[in-house]
Amino acid sequence: MATKCDCDQYELRTAFFQSFREDEVSLFCEEKVEKAYSRGDIIIREGEGIKYFSYLRSGLVKLYKTDAAGKDQIITIACPFDFVSLLGIFSETHHTYSVSALEDSILCCIDISLMKGIAMKNGRFSMNLMERLGAVSNKIIQESLEIRKRNTHGKVAYILLKFSKGIYDSLVFDLPVSRREIAENLGMTTEGVIRTLSEFRKEKLIRINGREIEILDDAALERISSFG
Amino acid sequence: MATKCDCDQYELRTAFFQSFREDEVSLFCEEKVEKAYSRGDIIIREGEGIKYFSYLRSGLVKLYKTDAAGKDQIITIACPFDFVSLLGIFSETHHTYSVSALEDSILCCIDISLMKGIAMKNGRFSMNLMERLGAVSNKIIQESLEIRKRNTHGKVAYILLKFSKGIYDSLVFDLPVSRREIAENLGMTTEGVIRTLSEFRKEKLIRINGREIEILDDAALERISSFG
DNA sequence: AAACGGTTATGATATATATCATAAAGTGAT
DNA sequence: ATCACTTTATGATATATATCATAACCGTTT
Numbered sequence A, B: 001m002a003t004k005c006d007c008d009q010y011e012l013r014t015a016f017f018q019s020f021r022e023d024e025v026s027l028f029c030e031e032k033v034e035k036a037y038s039r040g041d042i043i044i045r046e047g048e049g050i051k052y053f054s055y056l057r058s059g060l061v062k063l064y065k066t067d068a069a070g071k072d073q074i075i076t077i078a079c080p081f082d083f084v085s086l087l088g089i090f091s092e093t094h095h096t097y098s099v100s101a102l103e104d105s106i107l108c109c110i111d112i113s114l115m116k117g118i119a120m121k122n123g124r125f126s127m128n129l130m131e132r133l134g135a136v137s138n139k140i141i142q143e144s145l146e147i148r149k150r151n152t153h154g155k156v157a158y159i160l161l162k163f164s165k166g167i168y169d170s171l172v173f174d175l176p177v178s179r180r181e182i183a184e185n186l187g188m189t190t191e192g193v194i195r196t197l198s199e200f201r202k203e204k205l206i207r208i209n210g211r212e213i214e215i216l217d218d219a220a221l222e223r224i225s226s227f228g
Numbered sequence C: 001a002a003a004c005g006g007t008t009a010t011g012a013t014a015t016a017t018a019t020c021a022t023a024a025a026g027t028g029a030t
Numbered sequence D: 001a002t003c004a005c006t007t008t009a010t011g012a013t014a015t016a017t018a019t020c021a022t023a024a025c026c027g028t029t030t
Helices: A009-016 A022-031 A112-121 A123-148 A152-168 A179-186 A190-202 A218-227 B009-016 B022-031 B112-121 B123-148 B152-168 B179-186 B190-202 B218-227
Strands: A002-004 A033-037 A042-044 A052-058 A061-066 A072-078 A098-101 A105-111 A172-174 A206-209 A212-215 B002-004 B033-037 B042-044 B052-058 B061-066 B072-078 B098-101 B105-111 B172-174 B206-209 B212-215
Touching: A022 A105, A022 A112, A052 A112, A061 A179, A072 A123, A072 A179, A072 B123, A105 A112, A112 A123, A112 B123, A123 A152, A123 B072, A123 B112, A123 B123, A152 A172, A152 A179, A152 A190, A152 A212, A152 A218, A179 A190, A190 A206, B022 B105, B022 B112, B052 B112, B061 B179, B072 B123, B072 B179, B105 B112, B112 B123, B123 B152, B152 B172, B152 B179, B152 B190, B152 B212, B152 B218, B179 B190, B190 B206
Parallel strands: none
Antiparallel strands: A002 A033, A033 A105, A042 A098, A052 A105, A061 A072, A061 A098, A172 A212, A206 A212, B002 B033, B033 B105, B042 B098, B052 B105, B061 B072, B061 B098, B172 B212, B206 B212
């Protein structure tokens, strides 16, 4: 499951680690491993010790928490080159959320103490990392506020537009999640999500075919998303 | 309004900047200013350019966003030694939220580029900062999830317990916020908050005298908070 | 003291949303 | 192919919550 790093160094340096010194790039690539997961695999379990700093190389994953009653709450859906490790990574010893694969995914993982070691010695890298981690955390906080202020119609319109514009960049796409998972992300019930999607379909805002969605009236969805 | 630094270095080094070198402590203290604000003062306006990195020395502030309709959404309430600057501080050029004083407050501010300069040169400090900023962002995300999963009774119980245990460490305290602000924090209506508080009063869970609250039945509130 | 604006408060009502029940369709395992 | 199980779907109903209306109260200004 784990293979040696095959990232080309160019990508590494531009996308993430512009601030690495040459010897650090080598060290990083030497130590980094890629791990492949299939759709549905659990990648990280809440409560596990933190071993790696990791980011998503390809695929799609969800970050979520499970409460005492066994109900899941999805924190966010992470796209390629998002960090799977959030900020807690340096202040916590154990994961505070679980991660699982929504699509077949490849993660790049590097030993957390090595990561800390490099950050400790290289302020520029540390800053770079802080900027990136900060942007991710910020995005999660913003999105959480955006969802909170909407009613059910606005929430569903919001997430459809997020998939269409933010993730797949297409008016037609396959939902990577079940209606239940959408509900867990939006703080709604599964039936509520299904019903709202059906209503959008009846109003000819979208076409539904199982998990395949086509946005028919983008402007109307935008209106519902920003109004509701 | 702005005065020179008078933090004693011991506090500085232990609470925040354990990792500073001696010359950095001097530089930091040389450049740092304290700013005093009165209850109600707006400290930072959403959209303003980021000039300072700052943390709360004393008092209580709220971080919030104002939407197009003029409605506020409170992101979090920050206590002394919380950072007022969240993670965006290094990835954004402008503030993405406003900050105002709930109580008379003193902020410690340091020029953002100086902060970046020190972080850039001192990896250990940078790591330390990242840990602290990470913990704050993490707390906000966690709290947002906690609030989201509760119904109105659970939400109000949750915030009462937060004030009692998390902030004032007392069963009797003065609410630092209006009912409207509680609503803005919990994603409820003002009337909903007032009504719920009245119900708690009628059920003898709390005593209300204006903004003064006394927790009478802590266990029941805990039950409502974790169940609802 | 009076007038004003905001906050707290409560009731009546409307509406949004969840819950419950049921069923069809899809999915994976044997 | 059949079975078990989950997901999607829809209707009926219950419930939670918001909205609207009104009023008392409080602090501030005139």
